[in-house]
Amino acid sequence: MYALTAKSMKYMDEYTMDKGVPSSVLMENASRGVVNEITERFPDTNTRVLVMCGPGNNGGDGVCVARWLLHLGYSVTLYFVGDPNRTSKEFRRQIRIISSMFPDLKIYGTEDAAESLKALRSEYDVLVDGIFGTGLNRRFGNNFVKFLEYVNSKKGYKVAIDIPSGLNATTGQIMNAVFRADLTVTMGNYKTGLFFCEGRKVSGEVKVVDIGLAKRGYRDIPDRIFVCDREFFRKTKDMALIPRTEVSHKGTYGTVGIVVSPGSMMGAAMLSAKASYRAGCGLVKIFCPNKFTGFFNVSIPEAVVVPYKTDDVIGALDDFVESVDVVLAGPGMKEDATGRLIIKEILAQETPVVLDAGALNLISKNLKPFRKRKCPCIITPHVGEMARLCGEDIQVIEKNRIGFTKKFSELYRVSMVVKSDVSLVSLIKEDGTQRLYLNVTGNSGLATAGSGDVLSGVIASLIAQGNSENNSLLYGVMIHGMAADKFAVDEDSRRKMMAGDIVESIF
Ligand SMILES: NC(=O)C1=CN([C@@H]2O[C@H](COP(=O)(O)OP(=O)(O)OC[C@H]3O[C@@H](n4cnc5c(N)ncnc54)[C@H](O)[C@@H]3O)[C@@H](O)[C@H]2O)[C@@H](O)CC1
Ligand SMILES: Nc1ncnc2c1ncn2[C@@H]1O[C@H](COP(=O)(O)OP(=O)(O)O)[C@@H](O)[C@H]1O
Ligand SMILES: [K+]
Secondary structure, three states: OEEEOHHHHHHHHHHHHHOOOOHHHHHHHHHHHHHHHHHHHOOOOOOEEEEEEOOOHHHHHHHHHHHHHHHOOOEEEEEEOOOOOOOOHHHHHHHHHHHHHOOOOOEEOOOOHHHHHHHHHOOOOEEEEEOOOOOOOOOOOHHHHHHHHHHHHOOOEEEEEOOOOOEOOOOOOEOOOOOOOOEEEEEOOEEHHHOOOOHHHHHOEEEEEOOOOOHHHHHHOOOOEEEEOHHHHHHHHHHHOOOOOOOOOHHHHOEEEEEOOOOOOHHHHHHHHHHHHHOOOOEEEEEEEHHHHHHHHHHOOOOEEEEEOHHHHHHHHHHHHHOOOEEEEOOOOOOOHHHHHHHHHHHOOOOOEEEOHHHHHHHHHOOHHHHOOOOOEEEOOEHHHHHHHHOOOHHHHHHOHHHHHHHHHHHOOOEEEEEOOOEEEEEEOOOOOEEEEEEOOOOHHHOOOOHHHHHHHHHHHHHHOOOOHHHHHHHHHHHHHHHHHHHOOOHHHHHHOOHHHHHHOOO
């Protein structure tokens, strides 16, 4: 399943219509999907439904929904919002159909202001928003803002058709007002705006309706984003990841080498080390200053501690890097001169590297060694670290996470995840092509210190086991999210989850 921008969605609609599927059929499919979601939740036909329609095809969907609900015996009030002289062809077609099937039906909002106001003020069990969809292209006037505010203040279950009106379907920014939905029934595929900025806050539960789009059209859309959910993971994991074999020893599953600089926070490296083991690698080595040896020996006795003298880091580091299958650097790492030296040295070697947290802040000060790196590399910035890498404010990145991720990943030819409540993964393939993925596994329990350290540990572990860097990144992100979903089954468990719990819940 993909997430598309408004422009790409329009392309898919048109591509499908070009293949011969009439627009009205797509609309019929779309509306049936909405109606099914409503009737499943409200099977009683005494349910009072207000359907609000705008002038475009989203309004057309709304009228079609109203018709089906009337057909099924529901009590429906239809309310038009917008300029009646500027309606789309499909909208007018839907109005003709409903008017001839239900000649007594009154359409409020156009004439008779007093009656319309009365209709709007009545109580409803379900309020359906078919006002604007992907065609929203400008800010609302004041009256409209007031209208939406009033509708939001009303009691009743709120259903948005395609996207909540007022939400930018591409960026997830709110124009100047928005319908706040309990449920969004979206057409064909997700819209990117449902995941970014304010999108998740205002869409409620999101359901995708298969409206019969011609799937071949997706090939023409380079900025399509594949949405990775539990189902995708379950179906593909065995194909994507190297299986575990019974005839094996610890060498079979590789060694993760975690680099700890003198000023580091030790807990972060310890969490990464535990996560690496839980994700299946054979051995974890921890390269750390002499003074930390005791801590790591006690906190994670399964790891091999490789101590170094702080006045001879680089000599010892080269041997260490050579002795492992993948290096993980950054969790807990302090941004100081030694840290900088360490990262520069690691990037000059050929062993695959996962860079996280402190290591990313270090490279963001001077990206040259990173650009010239010899090693295969994965980076795992959260939005704040991404902002530093791009030399931008967080707010700027938030507004266009897709754009910045695409650009950075392409420019530095690096596969990366930009972490957030939904994480965006960009994979650069060997031929240089880029693919984008959105991880929707995981939950708010992950918003706890150290969860990022667990993620980088998982990714490094998968690389050590022989998986490609790209697969390790993509599946690592999902394994991490699903570990959180396994532990946190309700709100209380999400509240109490700590990074250590994620480690224990891996697989
Ligand atoms: N065949 C198709 O094209 C299909 C379209 N579908 C529906 O059609 C929607 C897209 O339809 P449209 O492209 O007609 O767009 P919309 O229905 O979202 O709105 C477009 C209309 O609103 C006006 N408008 C935009 N911003 C405004 C603002 N701030 N204030 C006042 N007016 C504003 C535009 O000028 C245009 O007249 C989708 O979201 C989906 O619900 C679905 O039925 C699936 C099939
Ligand atoms: N609300 C949330 N829903 C889902 N995942 C989340 C949420 N908040 C954080 N995460 C995930 O948790 C991890 C946090 O990583 P990071 O910010 O680096 O934390 P830390 O630096 O404390 O280790 C990321 O993988 C991120 O995607
Ligand atoms: K809508």
